[in-house]
Amino acid sequence: MNILDVKAINKTYTKQRWFKKNVHPILKNVTFSLAPGECIAIVGKSGSGKSTLANIMLGIESATSGEMIFREKTLTKSYYKQIRKEIQGVFQNSYASLNPLQKVEDILKEPLRNFDLPFNKSKLLYLLDIVGLEPSLLQHYPGELSGGQQQRLAIARAIATEPSILILDEVTSNLDMVLQKKILQLLQHLQQTQGLSLLFITHDIKVARFVASRILIMNEGEIIDQFSKYQQPCHSLATQLFRAVLPSHPSKR
Amino acid sequence: MIKKICLLLLSLIGIISLFAPWIVPNDPYLIDTTKRFFNPSWQYPLGTDHLGRCIFSRILIGMRYSVGSALIIQLISSGFSLAIATIVTFRQGITKKIFIRLWDILLSFPIIILAFALISVFGPGLRSVIIALVFAQTIYYSRIFHNAMISLSEMNYIKAARVSGTTGIKLLKTHFIPHILPTLYTLLSLDLGKVILEIAGFSFIGLGVQAPIPEWGMMIDEGKQYMRQYPALIIYPGISIFMIVLLLHQVGVKKHAN
Amino acid sequence: MQTDILLNIENLCINIGQEKVLKNICLQAKRGRILGIIGESGSGKSTLCRAIMQQLPPSFQQTDGDILFNEYPLTKESTDIGTAITSILQNPMMAFDTIQTIEGHFFETIKAKYKMKPIQMRQLAERYLEKVQLYDTHRILKSYPFELSGGMLQRIMIALALISKPQLIIADEPTTALDMINQHNIVTLLKTLQSQEQLTILLITHDLGVIAALADDVAVIHNGEIVECADVYTCFDSPKHAYTKQLLEARL
Numbered sequence: 096m097n098i099l100d101v102k103a104i105n106k107t108y109t110k111q112r113w114f115k116k117n118v119h120p121i122l123k124n125v126t127f128s129l130a131p132g133e134c135i136a137i138v139g140k141s142g143s144g145k146s147t148l149a150n151i152m153l154g155i156e157s158a159t160s161g162e163m164i165f166r167e168k169t170l171t172k173s174y175y176k177q178i179r180k181e182i183q184g185v186f187q188n189s190y191a192s193l194n195p196l197q198k199v200e201d202i203l204k205e206p207l208r209n210f211d212l213p214f215n216k217s218k219l220l221y222l223l224d225i226v227g228l229e230p231s232l233l234q235h236y237p238g239e240l241s242g243g244q245q246q247r248l249a250i251a252r253a254i255a256t257e258p259s260i261l262i263l264d265e266v267t268s269n270l271d272m273v274l275q276k277k278i279l280q281l282l283q284h285l286q287q288t289q290g291l292s293l294l295f296i297t298h299d300i301k302v303a304r305f306v307a308s309r310i311l312i313m314n315e316g317e318i319i320d321q322f323s324k325y326q327q328p329c330h331s332l333a334t335q336l337f338r339a340v341l342p343s344h345p346s347k348r
Numbered sequence: 349m350i351k352k353i354c355l356l357l358l359s360l361i362g363i364i365s366l367f368a369p370w371i372v373p374n375d376p377y378l379i380d381t382t383k384r385f386f387n388p389s390w391q392y393p394l395g396t397d398h399l400g401r402c403i404f405s406r407i408l409i410g411m412r413y414s415v416g417s418a419l420i421i422q423l424i425s426s427g428f429s430l431a432i433a434t435i436v437t438f439r440q441g442i443t444k445k446i447f448i449r450l451w452d453i454l455l456s457f458p459i460i461i462l463a464f465a466l467i468s469v470f471g472p473g474l475r476s477v478i479i480a481l482v483f484a485q486t487i488y489y490s491r492i493f494h495n496a497m498i499s500l501s502e503m504n505y506i507k508a509a510r511v512s513g514t515t516g517i518k519l520l521k522t523h524f525i526p527h528i529l530p531t532l533y534t535l536l537s538l539d540l541g542k543v544i545l546e547i548a549g550f551s552f553i554g555l556g557v558q559a560p561i562p563e564w565g566m567m568i569d570e571g572k573q574y575m576r577q578y579p580a581l582i583i584y585p586g587i588s589i590f591m592i593v594l595l596l597h598q599v600g601v602k603k604h605a606n
Numbered sequence: 607m608q609t610d611i612l613l614n615i616e617n618l619c620i621n622i623g624q625e626k627v628l629k630n631i632c633l634q635a636k637r638g639r640i641l642g643i644i645g646e647s648g649s650g651k652s653t654l655c656r657a658i659m660q661q662l663p664p665s666f667q668q669t670d671g672d673i674l675f676n677e678y679p680l681t682k683e684s685t686d687i688g689t690a691i692t693s694i695l696q697n698p699m700m701a702f703d704t705i706q707t708i709e710g711h712f713f714e715t716i717k718a719k720y721k722m723k724p725i726q727m728r729q730l731a732e733r734y735l736e737k738v739q740l741y742d743t744h745r746i747l748k749s750y751p752f753e754l755s756g757g758m759l760q761r762i763m764i765a766l767a768l769i770s771k772p773q774l775i776i777a778d779e780p781t782t783a784l785d786m787i788n789q790h791n792i793v794t795l796l797k798t799l800q801s802q803e804q805l806t807i808l809l810i811t812h813d814l815g816v817i818a819a820l821a822d823d824v825a826v827i828h829n830g831e832i833v834e835c836a837d838v839y840t841c842f843d844s845p846k847h848a849y850t851k852q853l854l855e856a857r858l
Contacts, residue, residue: 141785271646272813275858338790341813342815345821
């Protein structure tokens with residue numbers, strides 16, 4: 096049983112000017128599945144529609160057509176409201192995704208309160224501990240944290256409700272190499288210990304290869320190729336992406 | 349530093365106007381034609397006007413009318429405009445389009461015409477002026493708040509809050525309002541001066557408060573006939589308006605810079 | 607006098623107030639080679655870049671050390687900056703003047719070094735656009751920066767940097783704001799140009815892949831200090847400093 100099935104999701108943006116309708120397709124017939132405990136990556140350059148897909152999956156935007164099936168039940172608006180805590184996300188710019196006027200403890204309490212989950216101090220400290228943040232940070236504001244700490248906080252908030260699916264939208268794009276690897280390793284660790292299914296959205300194929308067992312390539316709103324970690328891509332654009340990877344050693348120039 | 353001094357002075361003015369009826373040296377309404385145009389003295393700190401009334405006492409009592417009404421106008425219009433801005437920001441479709449067109453039309457409407465219309469219904473007086481100004485300010489502010497809210501709703505932390513399950517009023521309270529408040533404070537304080545001037549303007553042309561209420565604009569209106577002989581009648585209220593507006597601008601501008 | 611060492615930085619110390627931003631930096635860029643400087647954000651590499659270009663904001667104070675170009679100290683008044691030393695900056699979308707066409711940018715740069723008629727300047731601009739593999743020269747020259755993509759703008763920036771036939775090019779994170787395919791293209795372009803024109807490049811980046819692809823020599827900067835300095839093979843195969851090892855381990 097797949098935990099999430101995405102079927103034929105289309106998203107078009109219609110602009111009506113008097114009698115002329117301008118239709119911009121952003122997502123075209125996107126179909127894929129996510130198995131429980133699996134980590135997949137969607138790779139595409141900026142503008143390929145991957146963030147829109149993430150928004151639709153997180154319930155922030157609605158698709159023009161198509162459906163999503165969560166645990167074999169179609170996701171309607173009402174069903175989504177019930178299971179919202181099961182699908183959580185982390186966004187690219189960690190500083191922008193944290194309300195600068197909210198203290199760290201309030202940021203962590205918010206999702207817990209919304210879903211009537213216990214938000215006592217021990218739970219908050221436990222969350223901080225899992226992502227590697229010190230307990231003293233509870234009273235701080237996001238602006239006082241470093242980039243890496245902010246990203247960890249965003250991850251802690253996302254896993255607070257013990258979701259089954261975590262959607263990560265370009266979470267390491269702004270980070271340095273050392274930090275990037277640490278965050279990716281943290282996410283892998285969380286996946287194993289918390290039993291999460293991860294959906295990684297990235298433009299960096301190296302990141303995709305590192306974390307995911309299955310890679311989907313997206314271009315101009317369409318999934319153009321799907322292959323497992325150990326396979327090679329078929330589509331020419333996907334192959335182009337693979338060839339564009341910079342060498343890991345000078346001898347491989 | 350300057351901001352602190354200005355804030356202190358403004359609070360002082362606030363306290364004075366609160367206790368004005370009890371601390372005035374003389375009855376501001378007492379007419380005594382034998383005491384016209386006195387020069388400043390211990391009994392009459394700023395002298396007397398053309399009807400023998402103590403100018404200083406009138407200025408003190410007038411403060412309540414000028415500044416007090418302006419404050420009421422600002423507070424009411426902020427409340428209304430926040431409500432309107434919220435509704436328009438979060439309702440899609442036809443309501444939004446209607447409001448935006450309405451704003452465009454109403455913003456180009458001269459308040460004076462509105463004031464005349466209201467006066468014909470309610471009669472001249474402070475009430476009509478307040479209603480007219482509340483109306484004008486509300487339209488102006490709601491547009492500003494609406495724009496602010498639109499740009500806020502694009503922020504990633506709003507997205508993240510929605511994913512965390514925060515919706516509706518809670519979303520507004522925790523994530524929108526705290527970010528709008530600084531804009532609100534700035535507008536409130538900067539425009540307070542403007543509104544005082546507008547009230548004074550209305551009184552000056554005879555549409556606002558009626559005699560014998562010592563509203564500052566009214567005082568200038570009454571004093572303008574004696575401009576040649578005793579300019580003091582218009583200078584003192586004029587300076588008072590100027591001082592308060594200046595102080596408010598200092599406080600407003602500094603807050604904005606912060 | 608032609609020396610092997612084009613840019614020599616000796617014991618450079620830069621402070622903001624009491625805080626030390628760069629501590630005793632010693633670097634040498636050798637003629638005809640690419641020196642890669644790798645460090646994380648906050649390590650001081652941008653400050654170093656700006657110090658060489660003599661573009662530090664007033665709050666930064668150089669408390670010690672020299673920056674020598676061809677054995678002469680570089681100062682704010684040096685005419686070499688902008689002609690013999692040019693730069694390629696990080697975010698191409700922000701680096702251009704939005705109200706000037708690309709042609710205008712070229713003319714401005716060319717005028718600083720050469721005296722030419724407009725038609726000659728245009729021809730020169732077209733030649734250099736072709737060098738960076740942009741062939742739609744007429745359209746590009748007439749365009750404004752916002753009409754062009756990040757990858758194209760980066761190539762144009764390289765063309766502008768080459769036009770005054772510099773001895774040294776300082777590339778400050780030239781690929782960071784680009785997507786993978788454009789990154790790869792720019793790296794390939796720089797490699798081709800370097801061997802064609804015998805350029806000396808000072809390449810600043812946080813990406814080890816860029817270093818592996820381009821650099822001949824590597825300097826690792828961490829917390830304002832150079833913790834390792836070697837040729838690229840030695841750096842990758844036998845790193846000495848713990849931070850270098852950490853960086854190498856962070857490769858995916």
